[in-house]
Amino acid sequence: MKKAALELEAKSGPVAVGDKTLRAFHGYQMKRTFNVIQSDLSRTLKPFDLRMLTYSALVLIVDNPGLRQSQLAEAMDIERPNLVLIVDELERRDLIIRDRLPNDRRAYALKVTLAGRQLYQKTIAAVKAHEEMLLEGIGDDALATAMDVMRRIEKNHRRVG
Amino acid sequence: MKKAALELEAKSGPVAVGDKTLRAFHGYQMKRTFNVIQSDLSRTLKPFDLRMLTYSALVLIVDNPGLRQSQLAEAMDIERPNLVLIVDELERRDLIIRDRLPNDRRAYALKVTLAGRQLYQKTIAAVKAHEEMLLEGIGDDALATAMDVMRRIEKNHRRVG
DNA sequence: CATTATAATTATGTTGCATAACTTTATTGA
DNA sequence: TCAATAAAGTTATGCAACATAATTATAATG
Numbered sequence: 034m035k036k037a038a039l040e041l042e043a044k045s046g047p048v049a050v051g052d053k054t055l056r057a058f059h060g061y062q063m064k065r066t067f068n069v070i071q072s073d074l075s076r077t078l079k080p081f082d083l084r085m086l087t088y089s090a091l092v093l094i095v096d097n098p099g100l101r102q103s104q105l106a107e108a109m110d111i112e113r114p115n116l117v118l119i120v121d122e123l124e125r126r127d128l129i130i131r132d133r134l135p136n137d138r139r140a141y142a143l144k145v146t147l148a149g150r151q152l153y154q155k156t157i158a159a160v161k162a163h164e165e166m167l168l169e170g171i172g173d174d175a176l177a178t179a180m181d182v183m184r185r186i187e188k189n190h191r192r193v194g
Numbered sequence: 195m196k197k198a199a200l201e202l203e204a205k206s207g208p209v210a211v212g213d214k215t216l217r218a219f220h221g222y223q224m225k226r227t228f229n230v231i232q233s234d235l236s237r238t239l240k241p242f243d244l245r246m247l248t249y250s251a252l253v254l255i256v257d258n259p260g261l262r263q264s265q266l267a268e269a270m271d272i273e274r275p276n277l278v279l280i281v282d283e284l285e286r287r288d289l290i291i292r293d294r295l296p297n298d299r300r301a302y303a304l305k306v307t308l309a310g311r312q313l314y315q316k317t318i319a320a321v322k323a324h325e326e327m328l329l330e331g332i333g334d335d336a337l338a339t340a341m342d343v344m345r346r347i348e349k350n351h352r353r354v355g
Numbered sequence: 356c357a358t359t360a361t362a363a364t365t366a367t368g369t370t371g372c373a374t375a376a377c378t379t380t381a382t383t384g385a
Numbered sequence: 386t387c388a389a390t391a392a393a394g395t396t397a398t399g400c401a402a403c404a405t406a407a408t409t410a411t412a413a414t415g
Contacts, residue, residue, distance in 0.1 A: 055250060067224050070225075095215075140380095247402080
C-alpha cells in the first residue's frame with residue numbers, strides 16, 4: 034500500500050472496505066444475491082399489491098386446489114399461526130375462498146376464485162419477465178448447474194439436520 | 195390420477211402438495227436454499243453467542259481495521275441506525291473498540307481487540323467446517339459456476355435498479 | 356461565519372418468524 | 386361408549402431484522 038493511502042486511512046478509515054473474507058463463504062454470497070432477488074421480486078409484486086408470502090400462497094393454492102391450511106403452511110415452510118393472516122388477506126380480497134371439507138369440519142379446503150386465477154396469471158407473467166432480466170447473460174447450462182447446487186445443499190441439510 | 199386418489203382428495207385435500215410452479219422460479223429455489231444455509235449458520239454460531247449480523251460485523255472489522263460505522267453499515271448493506279446495537283453488543287463484550295478518529299470527532303474507528311481476534315479465528319474455522327458439510331458432494335467446478343451465477347445476478351440488479 | 360452536510364444516535368413502526376395457549380372437531384383405546 | 390388424546394385453525398405475544406424520521410455533535414462549504 035502506498036504511503037499516501039496509509040496516511041488517508043489514519044484519518045478516515047480504510048479507503049475501500051473489503052468483504053473478501055466474507056465473500057469466501059458461499060453462504061454469504063448467497064445471502065447477498067438473495068437480497069437482490071427478494072428486493073426485485075418485492076418491487077415486481079408491489080403493483081399487484083402482493084408480497085412474496087401472499088404470492089407464494091396464491092400460487093400454491095392455484096396449483097393444489099383444495100389443500101388445507103396446514104398443508105399450505107408446510108409447503109411454505111412457515112408456522113401455521115403465521116399463515117392465518119396471509120390466508121385472511123387473500124380471502125378478504127376475494128382471491129381465494131375457505132371451503133369446508135365435507136368430512137372434517139376442523140379444516141378448510143383452500144380454493145382460488147376467478148379473480149384469484151386472473152391475478153395469478155398476470156403476476157406469473159410479470160415475475161417471469163423480471164426474473165429473465167435478472168438472469169440476463171447467464172447461460173442455460175450455468176443456471177442449471179447453479180440450481181443443482183442449491184438443491185444439493187438443501188438435500189445435504191436434511192441429511193444432517 | 196386414479197379414482198381412489200381423487201376420492202381421498204375430496205375428503206382431505208391433495209395427498210401431496212406440489213410446489214412445481216414456484217420451484218420453476220429460480221428466486222424461490224434460492225430462497226429455500228438460503229433458508230437452509232441461514233439456519234445452519236445460526237446453529238453453528240450459537241455456541242459462540244454470535245448471530246449472522248454480529249459475526250459479519252466482526253469479520254469485516256477484523257479485515258478492515260479502523261473502518262467507520264457508516265462504512266461498515268454500507269458493507270453490510272444495512273441502515274446505519276440498525277448497526278448501532280450490533281456494534282454496541284460487540285463493544286460491550288470487549289470484542290471490538292470504538293476508537294476516535296484523530297481528525298473527525300464525529301466518527302469512530304472500529305478496531306478488533308485481542309479477544310475479538312481470537313473469537314474470529316475460532317468462528318471462521320467452525321463456519322468453514324459447517325459449510326464444507328453443506329457443500330459435500332458438490333464439485334468444485336459446479337460450485338464455482340454457481341457462485342459466478344450469483345455474482346452475475348447481483349451485477350444485473352445494479353445495472354437495472 | 357452562517358449554511359449545509361455528515362456520523363452516530365434515538366425513537367418508532369413494519370414484517371417475518373417462533374412459541375404457548377385456546378376452541379372446535381376427530382380419533383383412539385380402555 | 387366415552388374419556389383421553391390428537392389435530393386444525395386461531396389468538397396472543399415476543400423477538401429479530403429491517404426501514405424512516407428526527408436529534409445531536411462535528412465538519413465542510415460558500
